[in-house]
Amino acid sequence: MTRPLPLLATTLALTLAALAPAPAPAQSANPFAPVILVNDLGITGYEIDQRMKFMTLLRQPGDLRKEAEKGLIEDRLRIGEAKRMGITLNKEGLAQGMAEFASRANLSTEQFLAELAKGGVEAQTFRDFVEAGMLWREVVKQKYAQKVRVSDADIDRALLLETQARGQGTRVLISEIIVPAPPGREAEAMAAAKRASAASGDGSFGALAREISAAPSAERGGRLDWMDLDNLPPQLRPVILGLKPGQASAPLAIPNAVAVFMLRGIDDKGNVKNTPQQLDYARFIAGPAGAPETSALIATLKAGADRCDDLYGLAKGLPAERLLRESGAQGALPADLSLALGAMDIGESTVLQRGANAELVMLCARSALPAEGTEAAKPDRNQVAQNLTNQALNAYADADLADLMAQAVITRK
Incomplete structure (x- = not known):
């Protein structure tokens, strides 16, 4: 799932102003000839070059060629799975998806394409990028939406910050396992994370942390010190509050790794502000x-x-x-x-x-962050349920893509 990048419009503007040429792909007699085959779906040198330029404009870090190839391979797997399931997009839906992505930079689709063109990125490159993401979202929805069941108890736990009298400065005691997921080993990392997610109690979780975690906390069995709940990322707070002491979370995909958290304790005393x-x-x-x-x-x-x-x-x-x-x-x-x-x-x-x-x-x-308005909006149970559903679907999506990657036949020419 592609997430919006902060300050994307400013990033594009600054990058384009002083853009150096993107590194060239491996030389080929024909840049439009496939250089990678993913289950017989080709990726050309030209596509890799275009994705690298696109990533350069978004100021993405790391080895651009390696990351471009990885992204395109994953897109081929997403598209291949959509084709297998008979899922397609119409022109209107694709146009809407492109407009939504461009709006994250406060630009229209036409303005966004014009900015990309200044960096040598073709409109088709952006169109293909958006299409793969939209097809994958529909794949995940059709495969797993019926499997996700959010109960009233789940919602109540997620609303705990707002619905119970709990103290300002609420603290949580958690343990973490961070499993590295380098390119080509995503399925292995997800399998290890699922083992951690199934762990019951601090003892077994701690043993796994020492064995498989790459975090500095591994030598302490993944144990972290007490931390204020507000210091946790907003998207992680409902995950932690949905756990019982001794219970581990579902695997959470983060860049180059998969994370699992266990709640060991909670210290609460009254209302929590949940301040951004x-x-x-x-x-x-x-x-x-x-x-x-x-x-x-x-x-x-x-x-x-x-x-x-x-x-x-x-x-x-x-x-x-x-x-x-x-x-x-x-x-x-x-x-x-x-x-x-x-x-x-x-x-x-x-x-x-x-x-x-x-x-x-x-x-x-x-x-x-400064409060917007005089009073924060009260949580809506339907929105909380939707957020919990999206979290579950994201976990399914990450696991499914890792499985597709593990089963794929990938050859390079």
Whole structure:
């Protein structure tokens, strides 16, 4: 499922203003000849080049060619499954999907296509990208919508923040397992995460964390310290509140990994505000994950930086794009960043693998977002039920795509 990127319009504008040519695909006598076959569905060098340019405009990190190939392979699997099920899109539906995506950048479809064209991205590339996502959404809906049942008890648990007298500053005690999911091993990661999701009790969950988790907490059996509920990403709060102590969540897909959480305890005393947060953070792109020089740089950064401003001195002499200072609403951040920052105090840092690179991420500041209007809207049970349904469908979608990837016959020419 494609999520909207924060500040997409600004990102496009800034990127286009100083856009360097995207890396060229592998040379081929005919750029329109297939260079990858996915269950006999071809991917051409031209398509890879176009996807790389599209990703460049969206400022996506990592090895662009590798990520472009991965995205196109997944799209072929989505399209192939839709074809197998007889699912198609009409022109009106596709046009609506393109308009919805463009609107995330506060642009019309025509304006969005014009901005893409400045970076050498063809309209067909954008059309194919949107179509694959829309077809996949319909596939998941037809295959799994009837399997998802949200009970009144589920809704009551999700509404616990607003419907029960519970204390401001409510804290939760959770454990985590983060299973790496590098390209080509998504099915293996999902299978491991499902084992963690089935774990019962802190003992068995902790043993699995030590065995399979890539998070720094693994050596502690995945245990995290008490944290304020408001510090958790908004999308994770109802998941945690829907658990009983000793119960693990369903697998949650995040970039390059699958996460599972277990609730160990909750400390509540009255009404919780459930305040949305603005996070100010820094990302230092250290280099290719696992490389010795990357590990050495990360060690230097951790030893020499106690706050975000310290990173600027350590970045002296490096290209400006290696150190990024960013800010955004917690609920709008990518899932891996939102989860990592949620557990941090100001000045704390952690290392994430994002794409092919390792990044040191540090929390610079945390503040409450200004309230919109005088009173927050009361939760609607129907909307809560829809949110819970979407969470379940997303989990099915991630697992299904991992299964399709594991069964696919992929050849390169």
